[in-house]
Amino acid sequence: MTATTALPADYSEAYAREEDIKWVVRDALTMTKRNLIAYVRIPEAAFFSSVQPIMFVLLFRYVFAGAINVPHIGYVDYMMPGIFVQTVAFGSVSTSIGLAEDLQKGLIERFRALPMSRSAVLAGRTTADLCRNVFVVALITGVGYLVGFRVHTGLMSFLGGVGILLLFAYALSWGFAVIGLSAPNSETAQVMSFPLLFPLTFASSSFVPVKTMPGWLQGFANHQPVSLVANSARALMEGKVALLGSGTVGATVVQALIWVVGLLIILSPLAVSRYRRVS
Amino acid sequence: MIDDLAVVARDLTKTFKGGTLALDNLSIEVARASVLGLLGPNGAGKTTAVRILTTIIKPDSGTAFILGTDVIRDPARVRSVIGLAGQNAAVDENLTGLENLRMVGDLNHLPRGEVKARARELISQFDLADAANRPLKTYSGGMRRRLDIAASLVARPAVLFLDEPTTGLDPQSRNDLWEVIENLVEQGTTVLLTTQYLEEADRLARQIVVVDHGREIAKGTPGELKARLGQTVLEIGFLDHEIAVRALGVLGQLGKIPPTRDGHLVEVPVDDGPKSALEALRVLDSAEIQPTTFTLREPSLDDVFLSITGKTTE
Structure with missing residues (x-):
């Protein structure tokens, strides 16, 4: 090891720009890249996180489909948008696990002492998880096609549906960021996340029509975000008939978007403030 | 005077949830282009002090300035002039050494x-060129630590700010790192170093602040602190504690301390090791006391604590 040249540089300009939009974006991209490299370097994790949604497609297609009767539309076309929503929602849990891990390893500590944007760690993590969700959606679209799923609208409409459910998962990621930054370790972060997700994804229109549920549950199931996102995705992929006679495509999509934007507006400042206070 | 100080912290106090008083009115001053050693046992508050000065947490009370910038009011500006290598090697396992530095x-x-x-320059300076493109998962503990310091x-x-930088390093890497720190300081960098090793503080620091339970219990140059300790400690063992008590009596005249x-162990702090060792043996011999073991060693953090507080670090 030889001498390290240390010439204290003048960073007066850099500090002034810590929250400049240019740095907010660039730091977020730096962090996104870092997280994506991890996904690529651990192929086992990528493989097994893809296996679970594929299993869900196969289970619902071949185990439950016979027992579930949906009017107007074939069950495989009904369930696939639901499985998309469930998959991306579960995928967004990795935000909480990843942040808890960074916290545990002392990486957040280092980041907090760097002159980087305060939102970059979170933006980078949520964006990387969004990218992973894009990959998984593409994968199970393929699997869905193999087991009989067909889009009955058009490509643009299908992509619109995919867009809504990805945005929804992105908004959820910020919520899971709060959990990840509050959990003592990554295992706990995961255990804390799923009890929130199960009622949301299953007490919804994802896999069965809400009308088949008891009355008291229908109120919740009809208005909660997973149902509205699933209904929107389904309507955009399969047409108005997939709404089973309740509401219009436009109104459903607008309600879903209100949820998504609302969640994002509430959860992202919450996560950033949690990040600032975490120790 | 203030302009010559790179770090000025006054009366820092921090209590954590659950009521642990981590810092209790701790004041620190570090002159530009010098090393301050914050010396203390585990849990003394060293890391808390570093975390406050590097803007990671805020103190409950007190003030701190880095190069004249208020740590509490203008943390963004402070972050642009500091480097931190924390106690855990804060590096990304999945990235390579070079990728970590570039990030x-x-x-x-x-x-x-x-x-x-x-990134290239630092990776070779820290002897990691061969491993530059390997993910950190394949690095040894010492390599991670070196990369962590390179990153800072x-x-x-x-x-x-170096928080226990040599913990977990082998002697060779530790010596290399000491050289790096000395070079940095020569070129104008100010270093605040925390350590549990008196030897490390002695070698690197111009000023040492000894902390315990979040408070300063002593400060001074290494020379001043060691004057209270003696340069060397004679550690003499006896068959039983009765003989040791007798030995303690006759060895009393040996040093200033x-x-x-x-x-059954007697410790004698002395200034001139070998000479005092001979004398100690002579004194014991003429009193017809037989030692069973006889060791010369450098004074440790424990000795500092013993001399200041009358109790060891445990």
């Missing part, structure tokens, strides 16, 4: 070209 360079907002050059230097910080006894 830190990017996040320090260095120009793109400089980031690449600087990417932006050529004017003030560097009174010897201490722990069971």
Whole structure:
């Protein structure tokens, strides 16, 4: 090891720009890249996180489909948008696990002492998880096609549906960021996340029509975000008939978007403030 | 005077949830281009002090300035002039050594070209060139630590915080790191170093602050602190504690600092090791006391504590 040249540089300009939009974006991209490299370097994790949604497609297609009767539309076309929503929602849990891990390893500590944007760690993590969700959606679209799923609208409409459910998962990621930054370790972060997700994804229109549920549950199931996102995705992929006679495509999509934007507006400042206070 | 100080902290106090008083009115001053050693046992509050000065947490009360900038009011500006290598090697397991350094360079907002050059430069300076393109998972503990310290230097910080930098390093790497720190200081970097090893503080620091339970219990130059200790400690063992008590009596006249006894072991702090050793043996011989063991060693943090507080670090 030889001498390290240390010439204290003048960073007066850099500090002034810590929250400049240019740095907010660039730091977020730096962090996104870092997280994506991890996904690529651990192929086992990528493989097994893809296996679970594929299993869900196969289970619902071949185990439950016979027992579930949906009017107007074939069950495989009904369930696939639901499985998309469930998959991306579960995928967004990795935000909480990843942040808890960074916290545990002392990486957040280092980041907090760097002159980087305060939102970059979170933006980078949520964006990387969004990218992973894009990959998984593409994968199970393929699997869905193999087991009989067909889009009955058009490509643009299908992509619109995919867009809504990805945005929804992105908004959820910020919520899971709060959990990840509050959990003592990554295992706990995961255990804390799923009890929130199960009622949301299953007490919804994802896999069965809400009308088949008891009355008291229908109120919740009809208005909660997973149902509205699933209904929107389904309507955009399969047409108005997939709404089973309740509401219009436009109104459903607008309600879903209100949820998504609302969640994002509430959860992202919450996560950033949690990040600032975490120790 | 203040202008010559790179770090000025006054009366820092921090209580954590659950009521643990981590810092109790701790004041620290570090002169520009010098090393301050914050010396103390585990849990003394060293890391808390570093975390406050590096803007990671806020103190409950007290003030702190880095190069004249208020740590509490203007943390963003402080972050642009400091480097931190914390106690855990804070590096990304999945990235390679070079990728880790580049990430830190990017996040320090260095120009793109400089980031690449600087990462290469540091990786070879820290003897990691062979492992530059391997993920950190394959690194040994010592290699991670070196990379972590390299990462803290990417932006050529004017003030560097090293929290127990040599913990977990083998003697060779530790010596190498000491050289790196000395070179940095020669070139104008100010370093605040925490350590549990008196030897390390002695070698590197111009000033030492000894902390315990969040409070300063002693401060001074290494020379001043060691004057209270003696340069060397004679550790003499006896068959039983009765003989040790007798030995303690006759060894009392040996040095300026009174010897201490722990069971059948007597410790005599002295200034001139070998000469005092001969004399100690002579004194024991003429009193017809037989030692069973006889060791010369450097004074440790425990000795500092013993001399200041009358109790050991445990």
